[in-house]
Amino acid sequence: MTEKVGVYICHCGTNIAGPVDVEEVARWAKENLDGVVLARDYRFMCSSLGQELIQEDIKNEGLTRVVVAACSPHLHEKTFRTACSKIGLNPYLTQMASIREQVSWVTEDRAAATHKAKMMVAGAVRRVQLQEELQPTEVPVNPNTLVVGGGIAGIQAALELADAGHKVFMVEREPSIGGHMAQFDKTFPTLDCAACILTPKMSDVGLHENIELLSYAEVDSLSGFVGNFDVRVRKKARYIDEDACTGCGICIEKCPKKVVDEVFEAGLGYRKAVYRPFPQAIPKFPVIDRDTCIYFERGTCKACEKFCPTEAIDFEQTDTYLDLNVGNVIMATGYDLFDCGKIPQYGYGRLANVFTSLEFERLCNAAGPTEGHILLRDGVTEPQSVGIIHCVGSRDKQHHAYCSAVCCMSALKFGHLVMEKTGAEVYSFYIDMRPLHKNYEEFYDRLLQEGMHFIRGRVAEVTDAARLPGEDGKLIIQAEDTLIGKQRRIPVDMVILLGALQPRFDAKETGLKFGVSAGLDGWFTERHPKLDPVATMTDGVFIAGTCQGPKDIPDSVAQGAAAAARVQGMISKGTVLIEPIVATIEEARCSGCRICNTLCPFNAIEYLEDKAVSYINPALCKGCGTCVAACPAQAISGAHFTNDQIFAEMEGLLYDVIGSNGATVKSPQPALEPA
Amino acid sequence: MSESAFEPKIVGFLCNWCSYRAADLAGTARMKYEPNIRIIRVMCSGRVDPTFVLKALSLGADGVMLAGCHPGECHYIEQNYKTIRRFKMLKHTLRALGIEEERVRLQWASAGEGALLASAINEMVDQVRELGPLYWPGNWADNEGSQDAIQALPREHAEAMEVPA
Numbered sequence: 001m002t003e004k005v006g007v008y009i010c011h012c013g014t015n016i017a018g019p020v021d022v023e024e025v026a027r028w029a030k031e032n033l034d035g036v037v038l039a040r041d042y043r044f045m046c047s048s049l050g051q052e053l054i055q056e057d058i059k060n061e062g063l064t065r066v067v068v069a070a071c072s073p074h075l076h077e078k079t080f081r082t083a084c085s086k087i088g089l090n091p092y093l094t095q096m097a098s099i100r101e102q103v104s105w106v107t108e109d110r111a112a113a114t115h116k117a118k119m120m121v122a123g124a125v126r127r128v129q130l131q132e133e134l135q136p137t138e139v140p141v142n143p144n145t146l147v148v149g150g151g152i153a154g155i156q157a158a159l160e161l162a163d164a165g166h167k168v169f170m171v172e173r174e175p176s177i178g179g180h181m182a183q184f185d186k187t188f189p190t191l192d193c194a195a196c197i198l199t200p201k202m203s204d205v206g207l208h209e210n211i212e213l214l215s216y217a218e219v220d221s222l223s224g225f226v227g228n229f230d231v232r233v234r235k236k237a238r239y240i241d242e243d244a245c246t247g248c249g250i251c252i253e254k255c256p257k258k259v260v261d262e263v264f265e266a267g268l269g270y271r272k273a274v275y276r277p278f279p280q281a282i283p284k285f286p287v288i289d290r291d292t293c294i295y296f297e298r299g300t301c302k303a304c305e306k307f308c309p310t311e312a313i314d315f316e317q318t319d320t321y322l323d324l325n326v327g328n329v330i331m332a333t334g335y336d337l338f339d340c341g342k343i344p345q346y347g348y349g350r351l352a353n354v355f356t357s358l359e360f361e362r363l364c365n366a367a368g369p370t371e372g373h374i375l376l377r378d379g380v381t382e383p384q385s386v387g388i389i390h391c392v393g394s395r396d397k398q399h400h401a402y403c404s405a406v407c408c409m410s411a412l413k414f415g416h417l418v419m420e421k422t423g424a425e426v427y428s429f430y431i432d433m434r435p436l437h438k439n440y441e442e443f444y445d446r447l448l449q450e451g452m453h454f455i456r457g458r459v460a461e462v463t464d465a466a467r468l469p470g471e472d473g474k475l476i477i478q479a480e481d482t483l484i485g486k487q488r489r490i491p492v493d494m495v496i497l498l499g500a501l502q503p504r505f506d507a508k509e510t511g512l513k514f515g516v517s518a519g520l521d522g523w524f525t526e527r528h529p530k531l532d533p534v535a536t537m538t539d540g541v542f543i544a545g546t547c548q549g550p551k552d553i554p555d556s557v558a559q560g561a562a563a564a565a566r567v568q569g570m571i572s573k574g575t576v577l578i579e580p581i582v583a584t585i586e587e588a589r590c591s592g593c594r595i596c597n598t599l600c601p602f603n604a605i606e607y608l609e610d611k612a613v614s615y616i617n618p619a620l621c622k623g624c625g626t627c628v629a630a631c632p633a634q635a636i637s638g639a640h641f642t643n644d645q646i647f648a649e650m651e652g653l654l655y656d657v658i659g660s661n662g663a664t665v666k667s668p669q670p671a672l673e674p675a
Numbered sequence: 676m677s678e679s680a681f682e683p684k685i686v687g688f689l690c691n692w693c694s695y696r697a698a699d700l701a702g703t704a705r706m707k708y709e710p711n712i713r714i715i716r717v718m719c720s721g722r723v724d725p726t727f728v729l730k731a732l733s734l735g736a737d738g739v740m741l742a743g744c745h746p747g748e749c750h751y752i753e754q755n756y757k758t759i760r761r762f763k764m765l766k767h768t769l770r771a772l773g774i775e776e777e778r779v780r781l782q783w784a785s786a787g788e789g790a791l792l793a794s795a796i797n798e799m800v801d802q803v804r805e806l807g808p809l810y811w812p813g814n815w816a817d818n819e820g821s822q823d824a825i826q827a828l829p830r831e832h833a834e835a836m837e838v839p840a
Contacts, residue, residue, distance in 0.1 A: 072699045073716070101702025102714055106793070112710040119713055517752050520745060529786075537692075537750045581718065601752040624751040625722030629761070641717060643724070650686060650731055653713040657684060657735030 151179020153545025226540030
């Protein structure tokens, strides 16, 4: 070997030096491993002094490769790469051995730990000598951004970017932006009216010169890569000419067809076949619902067309496609409410006066079907007692194991509204109260003072079968009160089920479309759960709001703004570096069998008909290496993870079996040798 | 050497995103596990060519663990499903070669499952320790020419597969 390898064994204080004989590892490496010109141990390699030590050796000893045996590469790989590149050594010529996380912290026996550390250093030394110089590629960033989803998180992200002077395309599936927040009555814990704080932001979006709002539209496909995505948006036919429509609403007034509004009114109210979900909708243009419109059903009616003063109705309209080019994408696609009917013992859908939280929001809302009067399903009776059941579908291994984060506070808010508007008794059935943000605990205190009843225990069932006096005509909530250790039956007039927040029904498809992975529960996965919460594994695609996991409005807003800040950073930098860890195909070896073509979920591999070989687009490749492993001709190689590098590491790790030169030593295999 | 003194050597291929982070977590949480595993980081379990496993065994490893993100959680969306398919094929091959199934293990471990990974490693080490050393074929070195024979295998295989024109 012609490479000069420097080996550095970190003590990490006593974290490594305690359980591992670091001097011995260094001595051993220097004496036994080919290519090692020097091996040092040092208290803290990641300190500036430690880094300088490496830099000095590169300068004075002419090191061409560096091995640092210390903590996990996830912690300090970047540190050492940067230190090396500062002195002129390509950053990809360094390798770390994780002798803290994988040895000193997990091994009891000092001799065994020292031996394992040696083997890991041997692996790194063997591997690093085959590593190649790599250069990240730099590509320009298109300053336009796509925001998918017009709920509060998307709105916030779009406004942040647009206010900073950047063009934003906002795609919203429904006829209006606003998302779930537009459906709510009040927001906890301040009891601000949701519409009052949301609608100004919505109209800002509608009026902003930098925002192009594409409502009643969906992203059809996304291709390209960070800095340069091609997006195809399908604008669904509204049957209304947006250029001519003034939003006067006469068409809605004249439309003879009334249908149940399953989306915005959560099935409690009605809308027309031509409709705007709510009066403050942005944009103001209505939509003709093809599935329920009498004209589309029977071929006659056209009442709206007759009365429209600007001739904006266009029954001939078809879906149109719009091709955009953007540099970054922010996904804020939100959540769906758990189908409470899946827990039959709570009676939703069977017992009339069992409501979901979203239904109750509409019931409470002054713009809702009852004009804000809290009434039973008959539409006239005010309830005298209300039971609120927490964790319906959440914290339940049958459905969703996670906590939906907002239900405790919704329960408090609902309790307050019920007591304020009707004076009814309110019973909350909770597992644990989790009011964990600013001023939330105080709100809980307030409700305790106001006289809301809290019963700790999961509800067994809600039934209308009266058994005891006073239960006739009531809904009886049967639950164990775990604080007093007794079964309780509470008769109430109305039950509100706080259904779980769950991923959108089509989140999986959406994730595939955007190259974003999801966890087992279906929420989109962030790049790092703590340190990179809005980025995803696909560079240039960010997530914000509840599509990433259950959260309340302030958290959604914070994530929307955070995602916008990340995008702004990319825009102001102007270019982006793409990791050089990608796969490449050696054309001369490729037989054009196309086995690799279907393996790539990022569509990075294409088949070049003219040359009859496959080609990997380095900008799309994420470097997983699945195609490398699959190529029968070994024509594909994965940078920084080549077969030879992996074999070399393997040989080093098995140094105690095969010796220094790769030749196999005699059996039987020796036991772990004492240090 | 008595049987009880045998300490198996296990090579682990851990994906960068879930299982390697699980190993990090096991470390951070100071969960003690058997020192017999030596880990190679790959970006994805989909990178693991089944021949890597054979190579490790041929070099003298007594067992190989593949670890990746849970199905459905892959950071590359779906590449670990390809690992599942390849693993099945690999097991089939190993059976044909007379190698005990317990010597290879496919383990899912999310970044939060350090304890799961640690206990899987312990379990596997116990199993392989029970099986004893794998005298195949890394330990044939005293048998002159075996390495050459192994090296020649792919060539012979390729020749056998060739379709006469």
